């Protein structure tokens with residue numbers, strides 16, 4: 001190449017003005033000219049060269065490799081809705097060297113979330129992010145069939161009996177947190193301003209460890225475990241998703257924390273086996289003794305890594321959801337009072353106290369349930385779900401743009417992306433899609449009810465972790481759909497309903513920012529900016 005360049009240089013006369021330039025100016029010239037040339041060629045290729053009609057249209061971008069990263073990263077929904085306007089429900093965008101084909105709407109969700117195992121792979125899309133955090137041998141570091149069995153093991157630990165035992169434990173943690181950590185009590189009933197996201201993150205880990213994770217984890221939360229969790233969590237960022245291994249301190253801390261946390265769980269298991277520790281039935285308990293179909297039991301290391309995966313899977317999703325729900329309640333005092341009245345009607349005792357909410361009660365709290373559903377509709381914690389395309393996917397004609405003559409094929413090597421939040425906020429499906437209106441879920445004849453009806457009645461499939469409704473074409477999928485559907489939904493509902501009930505019963509809330517918080521999309525999970533509220537202890541007036 002160097003030889004050819006040298007030949008070229010000899011053939012192309014160098015202009016006199018260039019040779020007259022001092023060296024620093026020549027360097028500056030190339031610093032400006034080279035990127036301009038690259039961008040120019042990239043634009044030329046997109047607008048002037050004929051494109052392969054069997055491939056989905058590519059979102060226009062100036063910088064090759066970097067592509068639409070800035071726009072998508074800053075506000076994915078704005079980006080996706082605008083692209084849908086221009087290109088239809090199927091298009092490809094460039095994200096730091098990756099080709100991401102987005103398939104939108106119920107049909108698009110079905111294409112990726114309902115894709116055949118030979119065509120789409122979650123393991124190949126996520127393992128570089130999750131394996132350094134969860135550890136080896138589980139979730140996306142094993143064949144899909146093993147993950148399906150691990151999900152079955154997790155489900156056996158989330159029996160109705162287990163879920164029934166959780167609300168009193170969660171309530172006790174809430175009581176402790178509000179009185180001791182936040183310092184709001186009858187002797188100090190004045191308004192207390194808090195960073196709600198921070199408070200909810202603490203409450204979610206406290207309640208998850210008290211229930212699912214077990215006493216040993218709960219007892220260690222005030223000490224070493226909290227630090228390990230923080231370091232491990234620092235490895236679960238968009239930067240880690242884009243660049244699995246960088247020589248940065250956060251990557252080093254992630255790796256050290258993973259090993260230490262894995263060893264911590266193994267110690268718990270060994271101590272329990274020696275009979276050293278009395279414990280309530282919990283997930284570790286339930287995973288011990290689980291065997292794969294081929295008779296191979298889960299090792300202690302596998303159990304440790306599944307426990308870490310569960311901790312991470314539930315932490316940000318549930319803390320973000322509870323934060324958004326409470327922000328909406330603080331923003332709408334009328335709605336907040338409706339929930340309070342519901343609590344009084346269903347659980348109020350004549351002496352002004354409340355009885356504990358139970359697992360069975362949760363669905364009967366219609367207003368509370370509708371607030372959680374509506375929160376998940378508008379603030380689905382996971383905005384993009386990726387799969388690696390393992391063999392080419394012919395796209396059904398219904399997903400091709402109306403103006404296109406040919407149908408598309410998504411090539412092997414692309415990523416296919418579902419964004420259920422787009423269907424969840426589609427004005428063609430939902431009335432006043434951008435308005436937070438929980439009552440839409442109470443209107444039996446309404447579109448929301450119909451959508452859920454369709455969801456719950458859709459075809460039942462067993463992917464290996466028990467029969468679930470396939471739901472891949474539903475316009476409401478905050479918990480995903482298909483073989484990778486969430487197995488923590490019931491647990492999340494118990495946790496969220498108990499925490500929100502506790503807060504509604506005991507406090508009034510005020511939004512402590514001038515306008516409703518905007519969304520921060522720069523984290524892995526959709527979170528609010530500046531989520532400040534104040535809590536004031538209610539006078540018990542039942």
Ligand code: HEM
Nearest residue numbers: 310313314317318321382478479480484485486487488492
């Ligand atoms: C999968 C959402 C809470 C455990 C998923 C998926 C979504 C989701 C969208 C599908 C991901 C994909 O298709 O790639 C949520 C939301 C939650 C929540 C919105 C709370 C509001 C939890 C909790 C747990 C959990 C509390 C554990 C106790 C899992 C597991 C998977 C999963 C094990 C399966 C991953 C797979 O098969 O690839 N969740 N989740 N989730 N979730 Fe959740």
